[in-house]
Amino acid sequence: MKTILITGAGSGLGAELAKQWANEGNHIVLVGRTKQKLEGVQRSIKNGSSSIYTCDISDSKQVAELMEALEKNETVVDLLVNNAGVGAFGALEEIPIEDIHQVLDTNVKGTIFLTQALLKTLKKGGGRVMNIISTAGLKGKNHESVYVASKYAVRGFTESLWKELEDTNASATAVYMGGMDTPFWSDTDHVKDSSRLKSPSEKAKQIIHLDEGQKEIFIDR
Structure with a gap:
């Protein structure tokens, strides 16, 4: 049994990874900003076990408090899944400054804060770090400049972790995949019909099936 901490575990891919890994008998640490959503995922977990911690990973103070809570509960993490992410889409000159901050603070700083705290x-x-990067970390995309920039940053961070962890017992994995049919697209018309995309359940199944501790996982590029 492993203890797996998943950020952004209240919905989408994070929730599905939690359910499926729990089904294999692992203990899942569900981390997200909304307690109600995390509780819903926890109720849906039928096998394995889980615990809930609310945390805004873009806030370093909250990350420190999360580490204190984990230590208090004697929770030792074996796998950190940096899954939480937000997007901002459209022509660059039309993206609000606050949205740019939110994307970079969550996707980049949040990933770095959690990894640093648990390393x-x-x-x-x-143990291992798994960073959910998406194909946005592989190539530029129209009207996704800020989101792509954040994912390129996480890609560079992950590749640097490979170097930093070479002489240790820890490792890091980068996951690159196409879009999913999730609420991620609810507040944008960037994707006209998200229902044509694969479900989070399908994506989670692919990730877990392909995951053998390698450096990179490519899905539906």
Whole structure:
């Protein structure tokens, strides 16, 4: 049994990864900003076990408080899944400044904050970091400049982790995949018909099936 911490676990891919990994008998640490959503995912977990922690990962103080709570509950994380992410789409000159901050703070800083906070534990236990990057970290896309920039940053961060972790027991995995049919697209018309995309359940199944601890996982590019 592994203890797997998943950010953005209240919906979408994070929720599906939680359910499926829990079904294999693992303990899932559900992390997100909304307690009600996390509780809903927890109720849907039939096998394995789970715990809930509310945290805005873009806030370093909240991340520190999360680490204190995990230590208090003697929770040792084996796999950190940096899944939480937000998007901002449209022509660059039309994207509000506050949206740019939110994307970079959540997608980039949040990933770095959580990884930094848990890295000592992961090194000690031979654990792993899995960063959900998406194909936006592989190539530029029209009207996705800010989102793509954030994912390129996480890609660079992950590849640098490979170097930093070479002589340790810990490792890092980058996951690149196409879009999903999730509420991620609810506030934008960037994707005209998200129902044509694969479901989070399908994507989660693919990730878990292909995950053998390798450096990179490519899905539906």
